[in-house]
Structures are given as C-alpha cells and as structure tokens.
Amino acid sequence: MFMLDQLTHRGLAQLAKQYGGLFHLQSGVLHMVVVSTPEMARQVLQVQDNILPNHPANIAINYLTYDRADMAFAHYGPFWRQMRKLCVMKLFKSWGSVRDEVETTIQALASKAGSPVNIGEMVFGLTRNIIYRAAFGLSSNENQDEFVAILQEFSKLFGAFNIADFFPFLSRLDLQGLNKRLVKARNSLDKFIDNIIDDHMEKNYKNISNAEENDTDMVDDLLSFYSERGKENETNDLQNPLSLTRDNIKAIIMDIMFGGTETVASAIEWIMAELMKSPEDLRRVQQELNEVVGLDRRVQESDLDKLTYLKYVVKETLRLHPPIPLLLHETSVDSEVAGYFIPVGSRIMVNAWAIGRDKTAWDDPDLFNPSRYYKENAADFKGNNFEFIPFGSGRRSCPGMQLGLHATELAIAHLVHCFSWELPNGMKPSQLDMMDVFGLTAPRATRLVAVPISRLSYTFF
Numbered sequence: 001m002f003m004l005d006q007l008t009h010r011g012l013a014q015l016a017k018q019y020g021g022l023f024h025l026q027s028g029v030l031h032m033v034v035v036s037t038p039e040m041a042r043q044v045l046q047v048q049d050n051i052l053p054n055h056p057a058n059i060a061i062n063y064l065t066y067d068r069a070d071m072a073f074a075h076y077g078p079f080w081r082q083m084r085k086l087c088v089m090k091l092f093k094s095w096g097s098v099r100d101e102v103e104t105t106i107q108a109l110a111s112k113a114g115s116p117v118n119i120g121e122m123v124f125g126l127t128r129n130i131i132y133r134a135a136f137g138l139s140s141n142e143n144q145d146e147f148v149a150i151l152q153e154f155s156k157l158f159g160a161f162n163i164a165d166f167f168p169f170l171s172r173l174d175l176q177g178l179n180k181r182l183v184k185a186r187n188s189l190d191k192f193i194d195n196i197i198d199d200h201m202e203k204n205y206k207n208i209s210n211a212e213e214n215d216t217d218m219v220d221d222l223l224s225f226y227s228e229r230g231k232e233n234e235t236n237d238l239q240n241p242l243s244l245t246r247d248n249i250k251a252i253i254m255d256i257m258f259g260g261t262e263t264v265a266s267a268i269e270w271i272m273a274e275l276m277k278s279p280e281d282l283r284r285v286q287q288e289l290n291e292v293v294g295l296d297r298r299v300q301e302s303d304l305d306k307l308t309y310l311k312y313v314v315k316e317t318l319r320l321h322p323p324i325p326l327l328l329h330e331t332s333v334d335s336e337v338a339g340y341f342i343p344v345g346s347r348i349m350v351n352a353w354a355i356g357r358d359k360t361a362w363d364d365p366d367l368f369n370p371s372r373y374y375k376e377n378a379a380d381f382k383g384n385n386f387e388f389i390p391f392g393s394g395r396r397s398c399p400g401m402q403l404g405l406h407a408t409e410l411a412i413a414h415l416v417h418c419f420s421w422e423l424p425n426g427m428k429p430s431q432l433d434m435m436d437v438f439g440l441t442a443p444r445a446t447r448l449v450a451v452p453i454s455r456l457s458y459t460f461f
C-alpha cells in the first residue's frame with residue numbers, strides 16, 4: 001500500500017525504481033507523476049517545457065504570496081517574464097554583502113579557534129545575514145529577529161497539511177485554525193515591510209540631490225519600479241508590468257529570502273561535511289589554495305576562477321545533495337509523459353536527488369569523487385545535462401544560480417583557507433552521520449560540528 005512517508009526524495013526514488021523510473025499516482029483528488037531518470041527529466045523539462053511552466057501553489061502559498069504577486073509562484077506569462085528579468089538584471093547581482101558577511105563569520109570563527117563550532121547554525125546565520133542585508137540594507141539589521149520569526153511562521157504555513165487544499169468547501173470552517181494564522185502572518189509581514197519601505201522612501205527623498213549616494217539595497221531597487229498607480233489599484237498591471245505594487249515588492253522579497261537562504265546554507269554545510277568525511281579531498285583543496293593564494297594573504301574574489309578543485313568539490317556535493325531534491329511543476333494543459341495521459345493541473349515532480357545518483361549516468365554514483373569532473377565534456381549543472389540538475393533546467397530553472405554559487409564558493413574558500421578542521425571528541429571521519437531530512441530543502445539530519453584551527457601566517461586582528 002502507498003504510504004504518505006514515501007513522498008520523500010528517497011521514498012519516491014525507491015518507488016520509481018520499482019516502476020521503471022516513473023511513478024504515477026492517480027486518486028480522486030490527486031494526480032501526480034514523479035520522474036527519476038535523466039531521460040525522463042529531459043522529456044519533462046526540455047521537450048514539454050511549454051506545458052509544465054508553473055510551480056503549483058496551495059491555499060497558504062496563494063495567500064502569503066499576495067495571490068502569486070511574486071516570481072516563483074507567478075503563472076508563466078508576461079508578468080512572470082518581466083519579474084524574472086527584473087530580478088536577474090537588477091537584484092541578483094554579486095552583492096557586496098556576501099564579502100562582508102563572510103568576513104564577519106571568519107572573524108567570529110577565529111575567536112573560537114580550538115573549540116567545537118556548530119557549522120550548520122553558523123552557516124545558516126551567514127546566508128540569512130547576506131540576504132537580509134542585500135534586501136534591506138545595513139541600517140535595518142537590528143530588526144532581524146522579528147523578520148526571522150515571520151519567515152519561520154511562513155515556512156511552517158507553506159508546509160502545513162491543510163485539509164481545505166483537498167476539500168475547498170471546508171475552507172470557510174477553518175477547522176485547523178490555519179486561516180487565522182495565515183491572516184496574522186501576512187499582517188505581520190505587511191507591517192514589517194511597510195515600515196521599511198516608508199523609511200527607504202523618506203531616505204531616498206532626502207538624498208535626492210546627493211549624486212554620490214549609490215549604496216542601494218533591494219528595496220531601493222524595487223522602489224524605483226514602484227508606482228503610485230499600482231498602490232491605488234493593487235493589481236498586477238500587465239500593460240506595464242514594471243510598475244510594481246507594494247504587494248509585488250513584499251512577495252519578491254519573500255521569494256528571495258526563501259529561495260536564497262536555506263539552499264545556500266545547505267550547500268555550504270554539506271560541502272564542509274563531505275570534506276570532513278574525506279580528509280584527502282580537504283588536503284587537496286588546501287594545497288590548491290596554498291598554490292593560488294599562499295598563506296600570507298586572504299582569498300579574494302578574483303582567485304575563485306583559479307580554484308578548479310574547489311569548484312569540483314562544490315559540483316560533486318551538489319550532485320549528491322541537491323538542496324532542493326524534488327522539483328515541483330504543474331501542467332498547464334492536458335499532456336503525456338512516457339505514455340501516460342496527464343490532465344491539466346497535475347503535479348509533475350522531478351527527483352533531482354535520484355537523478356544525480358542514477359547508475360546508468362554516473363560511475364560509482366554514491367561515491368564522493370570530485371576528480372570525476374577532470375575529464376573532457378564532464379557533466380555540468382547549467383541545465384543541459386539532465387543527469388545533473390540541482391538548479392533545474394528550462395524556463396523555471398533557478399535565477400539565483402550565479403549568486404548562490406558565488407556565495408558558496410567564496411564561503412568555502414575562506415573557511416578552508418583560514419582554518420584546518422577537525423572533528424570533535426576524537427570522532428573519526430567514517431563516523432560522521434550523512435543522513436538528510438526531507439522538506440522543501442534537504443539539509444543534514446544532524447548539524448555538523450567541527451573544530452577550526454588557524455592555519456595562516458596572516459593574523460586576523
């Protein structure tokens with residue numbers, strides 16, 4: 001019998017194996033297809049891109065994204081296209097906040113050298129700070145706790161099982177009290193971001209004659225597309241999609257907070273865990289850093305392109321631990337996948353986790369082996385090799401890929417250049433727990449704890 005706990009990347013990979021790579025579930029209220037081989041992913045993401053262009057939403061997502069006023073849940077069409085262009089061109093640039101926040105983390109680690117550090121918590125704090133600062137600017141840092149509480153409640157509500165998603169007529173009864181929580185969460189976000197927007201508008205107004213003012217954050221950038229007309233009419237203006245409403249601004253900020261925080265944190269923590277588990281690979285990365293950077297100065301962004309082995313380590317970790325293990329799409333018309341009729345509105349999941357470990361596509365698929373990318377025409381994750389899709393592929397693939405990779409590579413380069421790392425209490429690399437937990441992302445089941453030991457002749461203070 002089909003069990004709900006099989007709906008994880010591991011459970012679905014097992015089921016797909018039994019059914020030749022494709023698992024198809026059809027019941028009265030649910031029509032779902034899970035594909036788990038590179039060839040099926042190609043069929044779905046490339047060939048059928050035009051019929052699977054949307055991410056499915058539920059009641060919570062509709063409400064918390066102001067009725068899909070964001071990018072990630074906007075239906076494919078002119079509004080989504082404009083939002084995506086805006087995000088890629090204006091917002092997802094290489095933010096200075098990455099450099100500054102990595103530096104703050106390294107300084108904090110240096111003061112703890114010799115003692116065990118919870119890497120998972122540290123890295124999550126790092127990515128949250130990067131994105132918070134990029135979105136709101138430096139001066140808003142003191143309100144971070146309030147915003148994190150809002151994010152956490154949003155996250156719980158996104159993931160909550162709501163019976164009204166399956167039986168809409170029950171929504172008005174609010175049997176689980178979820179409607180009340182949704183309204184409260186959205187009111188908190190409204191209040192929080194409205195204050196920030198008002199502060200920014202006032203600041204920008206005062207600085208209007210200051211030509212040297214170029215220290216903008218994401219809210220500043222978004223405000224340059226904000227229209228008073230949109231404010232009155234609060235709808236997505238398709239005639240002029242670049243006139244944003246406050247709802248659009250709030251919803252985009254939430255996309256970026258959700259899209260960019262846990263994904264990058266999960267990648268960095270997994271990379272550190274794989275390196276702790278494989279001291280020989282850690283040694284090779286450090287050797288490369290010795291050659292490219294040396295021990296008398298710190299890593300700079302311009303060094304990253306020369307750190308080939310470090311990039312292979314990042315790739316290999318994303319293959320084994322894609323931060324988003326299941327890509328969730330929705331058909332916009334009736335269609336067919338591998339001979340199955342799929343009606344409009346069905347869920348199609350692509351199991352990126354299983355595909356990265358596919359035996360027909362990868363030699364020794366469960367082995368962590370960064371050297372596999374040395375060969376010519378090695379698979380890459382830019383979206384054309386369907387055996388390697390941690391960022392997805394096609395028009396709904398990740399628009400934050402460059403930024404996510406930049407933050408990941410810069411953080412790892414500094415962490416392993418500045419410090420040697422040991423496991424606490426004499427733990428052996430083979431004893432490290434490498435299990436994950438399933439959710440929207442698949443982070444480590446147990447947080448990584450390790451001891452940093454300074455290794456530079458350069459002093460931090």
Ligand code: HEM
Nearest residue numbers: 072259260263264267324327390391392396397398400404
């Ligand atoms: C290692 C880091 C990251 C990974 C592995 C990752 C992975 C992904 C994946 C797999 C998707 C969905 C693809 C699909 O459904 O087919 C996605 C979408 C998205 N990501 Fe990322 N991501 C990362 C970093 C980021 C960052 C840093 C941001 C923003 C600053 C971001 C923003 C988004 C957004 C807004 C979408 C939705 C795009 C749309 O629907 O058009 N991601 N990401």
